[in-house]
Amino acid sequence: MEPWIAATLAAVCFQTARFSIQKRLKTAGLSAAGATWARFVYSAPPLVVALFGVQRVSGAQLPFPNTEFWAYGLMGGVAQILATICVVALFSRRNFAVGITLKKSEVLMTALVGWLVLGEAVSLAGFGALLLGAVALLVLSRETVAQGGARQSLARRLLTPSAVLGLTSGLFFALAGVGYRGAMLALGDDPLWLRSALALTLISLSQMLLMLGWFLWRDRAEIARVLAARRPGVAMGLTSLGGSFFWFTAFALQNAAYVYAVGQVELLLSILGGAVFFGERLSRREVSGVVLLGGSVLVLAFVV
Template sequence: MSAAPDLWIVATIAAALFQTARFALQKRLKLAGLSATGATWARFVWSAPLLGCGMVGWLAVSGVDLPPITARFWAFALAGGVTQILATICVVALFSRRNFAVGITFKKSEVLQTVLVGWLLLGETVSASGFGALALGFVALLVLSGEVDGDARGQGLRRFLTPSVALGLSSGAFFALAGVGYRGATLALGDGPVVFRAALALALVTMAQTLLMAVWFIARDRAQIGTVLRAWRPGVVMGLTSLAGSFCWFVAFALQNAAYVYAVGQVELLFSIAGGAILFGERLSRREIAGIALLFVSLVLLVLLV
C-alpha cells in the first residue's frame, strides 16, 4: 500500500476521535444553556483565530506561495461551510432528544448520501461491492430508527416520521454536502502539498463560517453572543479539538473520495459509545446495540473491499 492511502486512513481515524470529543463538549455547552446554534458557533469562534495565526506563521516561515483562490474554490468552500453549520446544528439539537451514541449513529447516514452527492458534483463513484457495504449501513439506521423516540408508537412508515429521524437524516445530508464541498475546495487549490492545501482551505472556510454566523447572531439573537463568550473555558478546549479534527478531515478529503473517508470515519461510533458511557452515564437498549453492531460490520466490510 502506498503512503497516501495510509495517510488518509490515519487522518480519518484521528478526525473521528477529535470529532467525538468535540461533540461531547458541544453537548455539555448545550446542557449549560447555549442554543444549538450557539453551541455550533462556539466551535468556530474559538478555532478561527488559532487557524489564522497558524497560517500566517506558516507562510512567513516556509515562504510558500499562496495558490490562486478561484471562484471554483469559494463555491465549494462556502457550500461546504454553510452545510456543515446546518449539519452541526441538527446534530446538537438531536442530542437533546436521544442519547449520545445514537445521535452520532443517525448522523452516519452521511456515508450513503455522500455517494450520490459525490457523483453529482465531482463525478466520483464507488465500487458495486463498496456500495453494498454502505447499503448495509443504511439498513442498520432503519433498525435504530425504531428506538429514536420513546413516545413513537406508529406502525410502518409512521414510526420513521419523527423529529429525531428527521434531524438525524438531515444532518447526514448536510454533512454529505459539506464533505464533497471540502474535497472539491482542496482539489481546486491545485497540486501543492496536501497538508498545506488542507490547512489553507480549512483556515479560509472556518473564518467564513465564523463571520457568517456572527452576522446571523447580530441580526437575530444578540444575547447568544454573550452567552457563547462567557462559556470560554469549555469553548477554547472545544476550539482546539475542532481545529485538530477538522484539519484531519481536510487532509483525508484531499486524498480520497469523500464517501470512503466518511465510511472509515464510522469508527467514531466506537468512540461515541465509550464517550456516552464515560461522560454521560448512558446505556443502550438491545435494539440500539444491534443497530450499531450492524453498522460497524458494514464499516469492516467496506475497509476490506476498498
C-alpha cells in the same frame, strides 16, 4: 496504513471529543446555533494566526483560492453549519451514541452527492456495504421513535423529530464533505498540508462571520453567552481545529463517501464517551443497530 485512513482516524478522535464538549455547551444553556458558533469563534482566529505564522517561517507560497474553490468551500461551509446545528439539537433528544449513529446516514448520502456533484462513483461492493449501514439506521430509528412499545409505520418512524434531525444532518454533512473535497481539489497540486491549512482557515473564518451576521440580526444575547463560555469554548476550538485539519486532508486524498465510511469507527468512541462522561446505556435494539453499522465498516475495509 494508507495516509487517508490515518488522517480519517485522527479526525474521528478529535471530532468525538468536540461533540462531547458541544453537548455540554448545549446542556449548559447555549442554543444549538450558539454551541455550533462557539466552535468557529474559538478556532478560526487561532487558525489565521497559525497559518500566516507557519507560512512566514517556511517561506511557502499560499495557493490561490479561485472561484471554484469558493463555490465548493462555501457550499461545504454552510452545509456544515446546518448539519452541526442539527446534531447538537439531536443530542437533546437522544443519548450521545445514538445521536452520532443517526448522523451516519451521511455515508450513504455522500455516495450519491459525490456522484452528482463531482462525478465520483463508489464500487458495487462498496455500495452494498453502505446499504448495510442504512439497514442499521432503520433499526436505530425504530428504537428512537417507539413510544410505549407501540408498533409504528416506517413513514412515522422517519418523520419523528429525532429521526428527521439525524437524517437531515446526514444530508448536510454529505454536502459538506463533497464540497470540501471539491475545494481541496480546486487548490491544485500544492503541498497537501498547505492546501488543508489554507482551506480550513478560509472556510472556518467564513463560517464564523456568517453566523456572527445571523446572531447580530436575530439573537444578539447569544453572542454574549458564547463569549462567556470561554473555558469549554477554547477546548472545543482546539479539538475542532485538529479534527477539521485531518478531515480536509482525508478529503483531499480520497472519495468523500469512503472517508465518511471509515469515519464510522466514531461509533465505538461515542459509545465509550457516552458511558464514561454521561452514564448512558444502550438498549438491545440500539446495540443491534450499532453492530450492523460496524459490520458495514468492516466490509468496506476489504473492498475499498
